[in-house]
Amino acid sequence: MKRILCRTCCLMVLFLSAAWAAECEGALPRTVLEFEMRYRQEGTTPEAAAKLFFDGIFAYMDRSTRAEGRKMLALAMDERPDWDGRATMKLFADRMKSPKTAHIFRSYARGAVPENGYAMDPDNYELVIERTVAGHPKGLQLYLRSGGADYPRVIYMKEVNGFWFIADGSTVKVEVRPPRK
Template sequence: MISPMIHTLLKISYVNKKLTRGFAMSFLFALFLGCADDSANNQGRSSNSSITSQTTNQYHGKKNQRIVGTRGTSGTVSGYTRRIPGSLLERHKALGTDPSDAIALWIEAAVLAQENKDEGWEALTELTLPLRNDPNWSKKDSNHYFVKKLKDPASNCFKSIIVGTSPENGYTFDHEKISIELTREAGADSNGHKYFIVSSGADSPRPIHLKKSNKTDLWYINAYSSIYVDVQSIIDENEERFE
């Protein structure tokens, strides 16, 4: 027969084993939770780092591209082409050292040509490098589509480049307030320095290439085929539409 003292000792030992086992299980469970929390925190930090990286990088643009303006603005608007007196070519000599002004003056020349004004045709010949040494450029097959747009007063591709025009207002503009909005510079290639300008009749900016004279520092248009692509038609508010 087991004495009362031995019986008591056995009970204490049994209880201690249960307590020890329970403590061990609790410790292992807490350790597991701690590891899980660390893993979640690491994933969170990794995710946050990725988001921060994406947020930081999304404004840098593509390689060799310079965003013109800040995050809060869509771009840089040129001054009015007629802010100084003179003919188109005289104003180009004064303002053409700035790419945005050179583009705006070229657009003014295009819309004047559409209005069948000699000044517009003459300025286009002088300000467009591929046309400068070819007095018969308007008769060449290679310029057929460009000339077709210039001779069509109803074509709005050039007018859409002017700030303030839109399909809703019929691409109307004030000749005294012609300006363009340049969104970014995309580096240089064989066609020259590439810029993107806003067209109110297109979903995305239109590219145009310029080159600068090493003697006068004046900018001239060199590649421009995207500028005379068709744009959105004029929107008539009174016309029935099905959407």
């Protein structure tokens, strides 16, 4: 009887979690568990994995979800949990933390341009992906359009066991034109 009750409870929790995740799909994940569930569903294409990477960035930028955002980005970049403590990641982490440079990351959302102060909704945005190019030694090149740059920025992606991860996303932190608003 205890086993049946335990299984029933586990199934209910699993069902409610799946229903909640489906309801929140598209919205910015708030926990690494929600992020991981979405990654398992969506991370099988480079475009979706890039979007999840930016979801992690926006979670990290929010002080209230920074700890979870750190874990999300570790997953998206296939990195160690303390990735933001490394000297090579300091500028990336500092720019995500600073309100003065938040516009850099918002500039990758469709419609976010200097004239509107890079206005965008982290819960409802779309990346502008110009093209992908295979065959580079670093991995698949995915070119992202920034509303504040003249040329697209490239991120490199790698596929591991059917899932795509960021191999090198260093160009997303490069400065863009300042907001005018």
